[in-house]
């Protein structure tokens with residue numbers, strides 16, 4: 091062979107080897123991995139999801155799961171294996187097995203913190219997460235997180251009386267004119283102050299008077315900015331962080347950052363106020379309890395997880411769903427009620443029978459209001475707030491349903507899909523609270539197979555609190571007002587919901603007509 095031929099042969103062999111290596115690493119699916127599409131080089135399945143439905147990635151994943159006829163879809167997002175679970179019993183199994191309890195260190199999680207550190211509860215795992223979650227739930231348990239709390243219920247009642255008054259009298263302060271105009275109020279803005287003040291009462295035993303509540307409104311709006319611009323797949327920045335330097339991606343990046351840092355600044359100011367007046371012999375509230383815990387440790391300890399920045403991040407992780415998240419859920423419910431006035435009629439009748447008009451509804455009335463309770467469950471089901479749950483991570487290699495799942499695989503549970511499976515619900519697209527009632531009209535919790543709050547060790551830390559608060563706000567509104575859409579807008583179109591970190595409607599205006 092002449093030297094030229096040898097060199098061509100060698101180069102060809104090298105090319106084949108490189109291509110084979112590329113195929114193994116990038117295109118071939120790992121052995122015994124759940125069904126899914128072949129990997130497209132470079133962007134992999136992320137590009138495919140964007141192509142199928144870039145506005146609602148979870149729906150793109152559901153489409154693929156249907157195409158591959160699988161309950162567990164196996165994808166790869168830019169080098170990271172991802173499972174998307176589309177079935178209730180598999181989701182329950184995954185969420186209750188400890189090897190699925192990890193969270194990935196996505197860039198989206200880091201973007202939420204001013205120093206780009208992984209802090210808080212949502213996106214941490216290991217000791218840090220355990221310590222924070224345990225401490226928060228242990229000390230908030232007596233304030234409606236787990237147990238009934240007379241003090242909290244009285245404080246919420248006070249807030250709700252203010253809300254009724256605001257809705258009846260209209261705007262009094264300049265900032266209020268921004269979300270109350272010509273007899274209409276803007277959703278979800280209208281809920282930020284009532285929910286924010288109720289939550290601040292728990293944390294610091296303080297509320298902002300109506301004349302000074304603009305900062306509470308702003309904090310709620312900042313939280314919403316994050317919820318609308320983040321997404322359940324971690325956003326494109328989690329896979330290509332450098333994109334934040336490229337216009338127009340910077341706009342979205344800035345919104346996510348501005349939203350979360352804006353909310354954190356509000357929390358930080360609140361915590362600093364407490365810190366300045368802290369007296370270890372007089373523990374006044376939850377934040378004091380945390381500060382005392384911080385002082386018991388020294389930062390040099392290996393296992394030290396109680397720090398100022400950690401407190402701010404964890405509080406933000408509670409404030410975000412308690413105020414901005416709950417306001418979105420209430421707004422979506424109001425849209426459903428505008429579309430179905432007969433549901434409003436039945437709730438109002440129930441309130442008349444169980445409560446009357448001389449006092450506001452309380453949690454003691456819940457037992458006598460099964461239809462209202464069923465309406466809330468139906469709202470949480472049909473308008474699943476977090477459509478793919480919050481992403482989990484496998485902490486070691488494992489097997490699920492016979493498939494081999496490597497360590498560090500991301501796992502999403504498609505809660506929206508699970509809560510709307512036709513074979514479980516029959517007519518999932520109909521808003522029908524009756525589906526949760528027994529023949530005698532009583533609430534039948536066993537009929538509720540929805541999973542709006544997840545389950546297992548990562549179960550939503552605020553489920554009880556959220557259910558109680560939603561009940562109190564909804565019944566107070568229904569007792570005192572009828573709902574009317576703005577004529578120029580017509581009736582809401584629920585098919586136009588957007589997907590961010592949460593499902594959400596665009597801002598809309600509504601009239602609360604006193605009854």
Ligand code: HEM
Nearest residue numbers: 212408411412419475476480542543544548550551552556
């Ligand atoms: C309509 C209201 C709400 C819904 C539908 C909801 C739903 C969820 C879901 C699906 C998760 C993820 C579970 C998982 O990772 O598997 C979650 C986590 C969480 N939720 Fe909620 N949530 C709501 C309200 C609240 C409230 C009011 C709070 C607190 C005040 C709260 C605090 C949390 C926290 C701290 C986590 C993270 C738990 C962890 O990672 O250990 N949520 N929520």
